[in-house]
Amino acid sequence: MKKLLHCFTLVTATFCTAQLGTNIPNTKIGGENSKWTFGGNAGLGGAFGSNGSGTTLYITPRVGYKLMENMEGGVAGNLSWSNSKYFSSTTVGVGPFVNYYFGRNFFASTMLQEFFFNQNDKFNNFKYSGNETALYVGGGYMQQLGEHTYMQLGGMYNVLYNSNKSIFGGAFIPNIGIVYGL
Numbered sequence: 572m573k574k575l576l577h578c579f580t581l582v583t584a585t586f587c588t589a590q591l592g593t594n595i596p597n598t599k600i601g602g603e604n605s606k607w608t609f610g611g612n613a614g615l616g617g618a619f620g621s622n623g624s625g626t627t628l629y630i631t632p633r634v635g636y637k638l639m640e641n642m643e644g645g646v647a648g649n650l651s652w653s654n655s656k657y658f659s660s661t662t663v664g665v666g667p668f669v670n671y672y673f674g675r676n677f678f679a680s681t682m683l684q685e686f687f688f689n690q691n692d693k694f695n696n697f698k699y700s701g702n703e704t705a706l707y708v709g710g711g712y713m714q715q716l717g718e719h720t721y722m723q724l725g726g727m728y729n730v731l732y733n734s735n736k737s738i739f740g741g742a743f744i745p746n747i748g749i750v751y752g753l
Contacts (some may be wrong), residue, residue: 608635608643608752610723625655631748633668641672643753654693662688662738664705672713674731675753679710688738703738711746720751726749 592604611632628651649664668682685707690699711725724745732742 577751580663599735605752606637607709608645609633610748610750610752611647612748615664623683625653626653626660627653633748633750635668635750635752636669637753641670641688644669647684649684649686657692657694659691659693660688662686671753675715675721677710678712678713680707680725680727682727686738690738701738703733703736706731707744709746716749719753720749721753723748723750 590617596741609632610712613630614628617626626662629649631647631649633645633647635643637643647668649662651660651662653660664684664686666682666684668680671679673679683704686703686705688701688703707727707729709725709727711723713721713723715721723746727744727746729739729742729744741744
């Protein structure tokens with residue numbers, strides 16, 4: 572039941588995403604001729620019920636560099652924190668990504684993340700720490716919001732996911748975020 576509650580909290584947090592944008596003035600690292608891109612997303616989720624309430628917070632910043640007009644590579648981070656009456660968890664992830672853009676309407680993406688986590692089962696007084704590698708492949712749709720700002724909607728699949736060993740509830744993750752600098 573605790574694992575189900577935790578999975579529900581993570582899914583809720585994913586769908587209750589608040590996007591972060593960057594309003595960078597016309598400078599060398601963020602101007603019209605810049606090759607740098609910035610973005611990410613943040614979220615807040617919760618699960619409530621008779622088994623105790625839970626809260627999840629996360630932030631996923633990213634910094635990229637345009638390798639070609641339609642291709643960027645960079646580094647993405649991930650920080651998530653969950654807490655409930657029976658369970659708490661902190662996860663930090665970091666790794667490279669590559670995005671390819673099709674006419675600024677669609678994108679394909681690959682991202683390798685190394686996750687480091689600490690989990691605390693408060694009910695059974697059990698603590699666990701470890702790491703897990705994820706290789707995400709996916710893509711989606713882009714909607715222009717401003718001159719150099721886009722919202723990305725899509726999904727990614729972890730091709731290294733093993734349901735018997737993973738700390739994650741599934742291999743598929745929906746993606747909603749903002750990127751500035753394209």
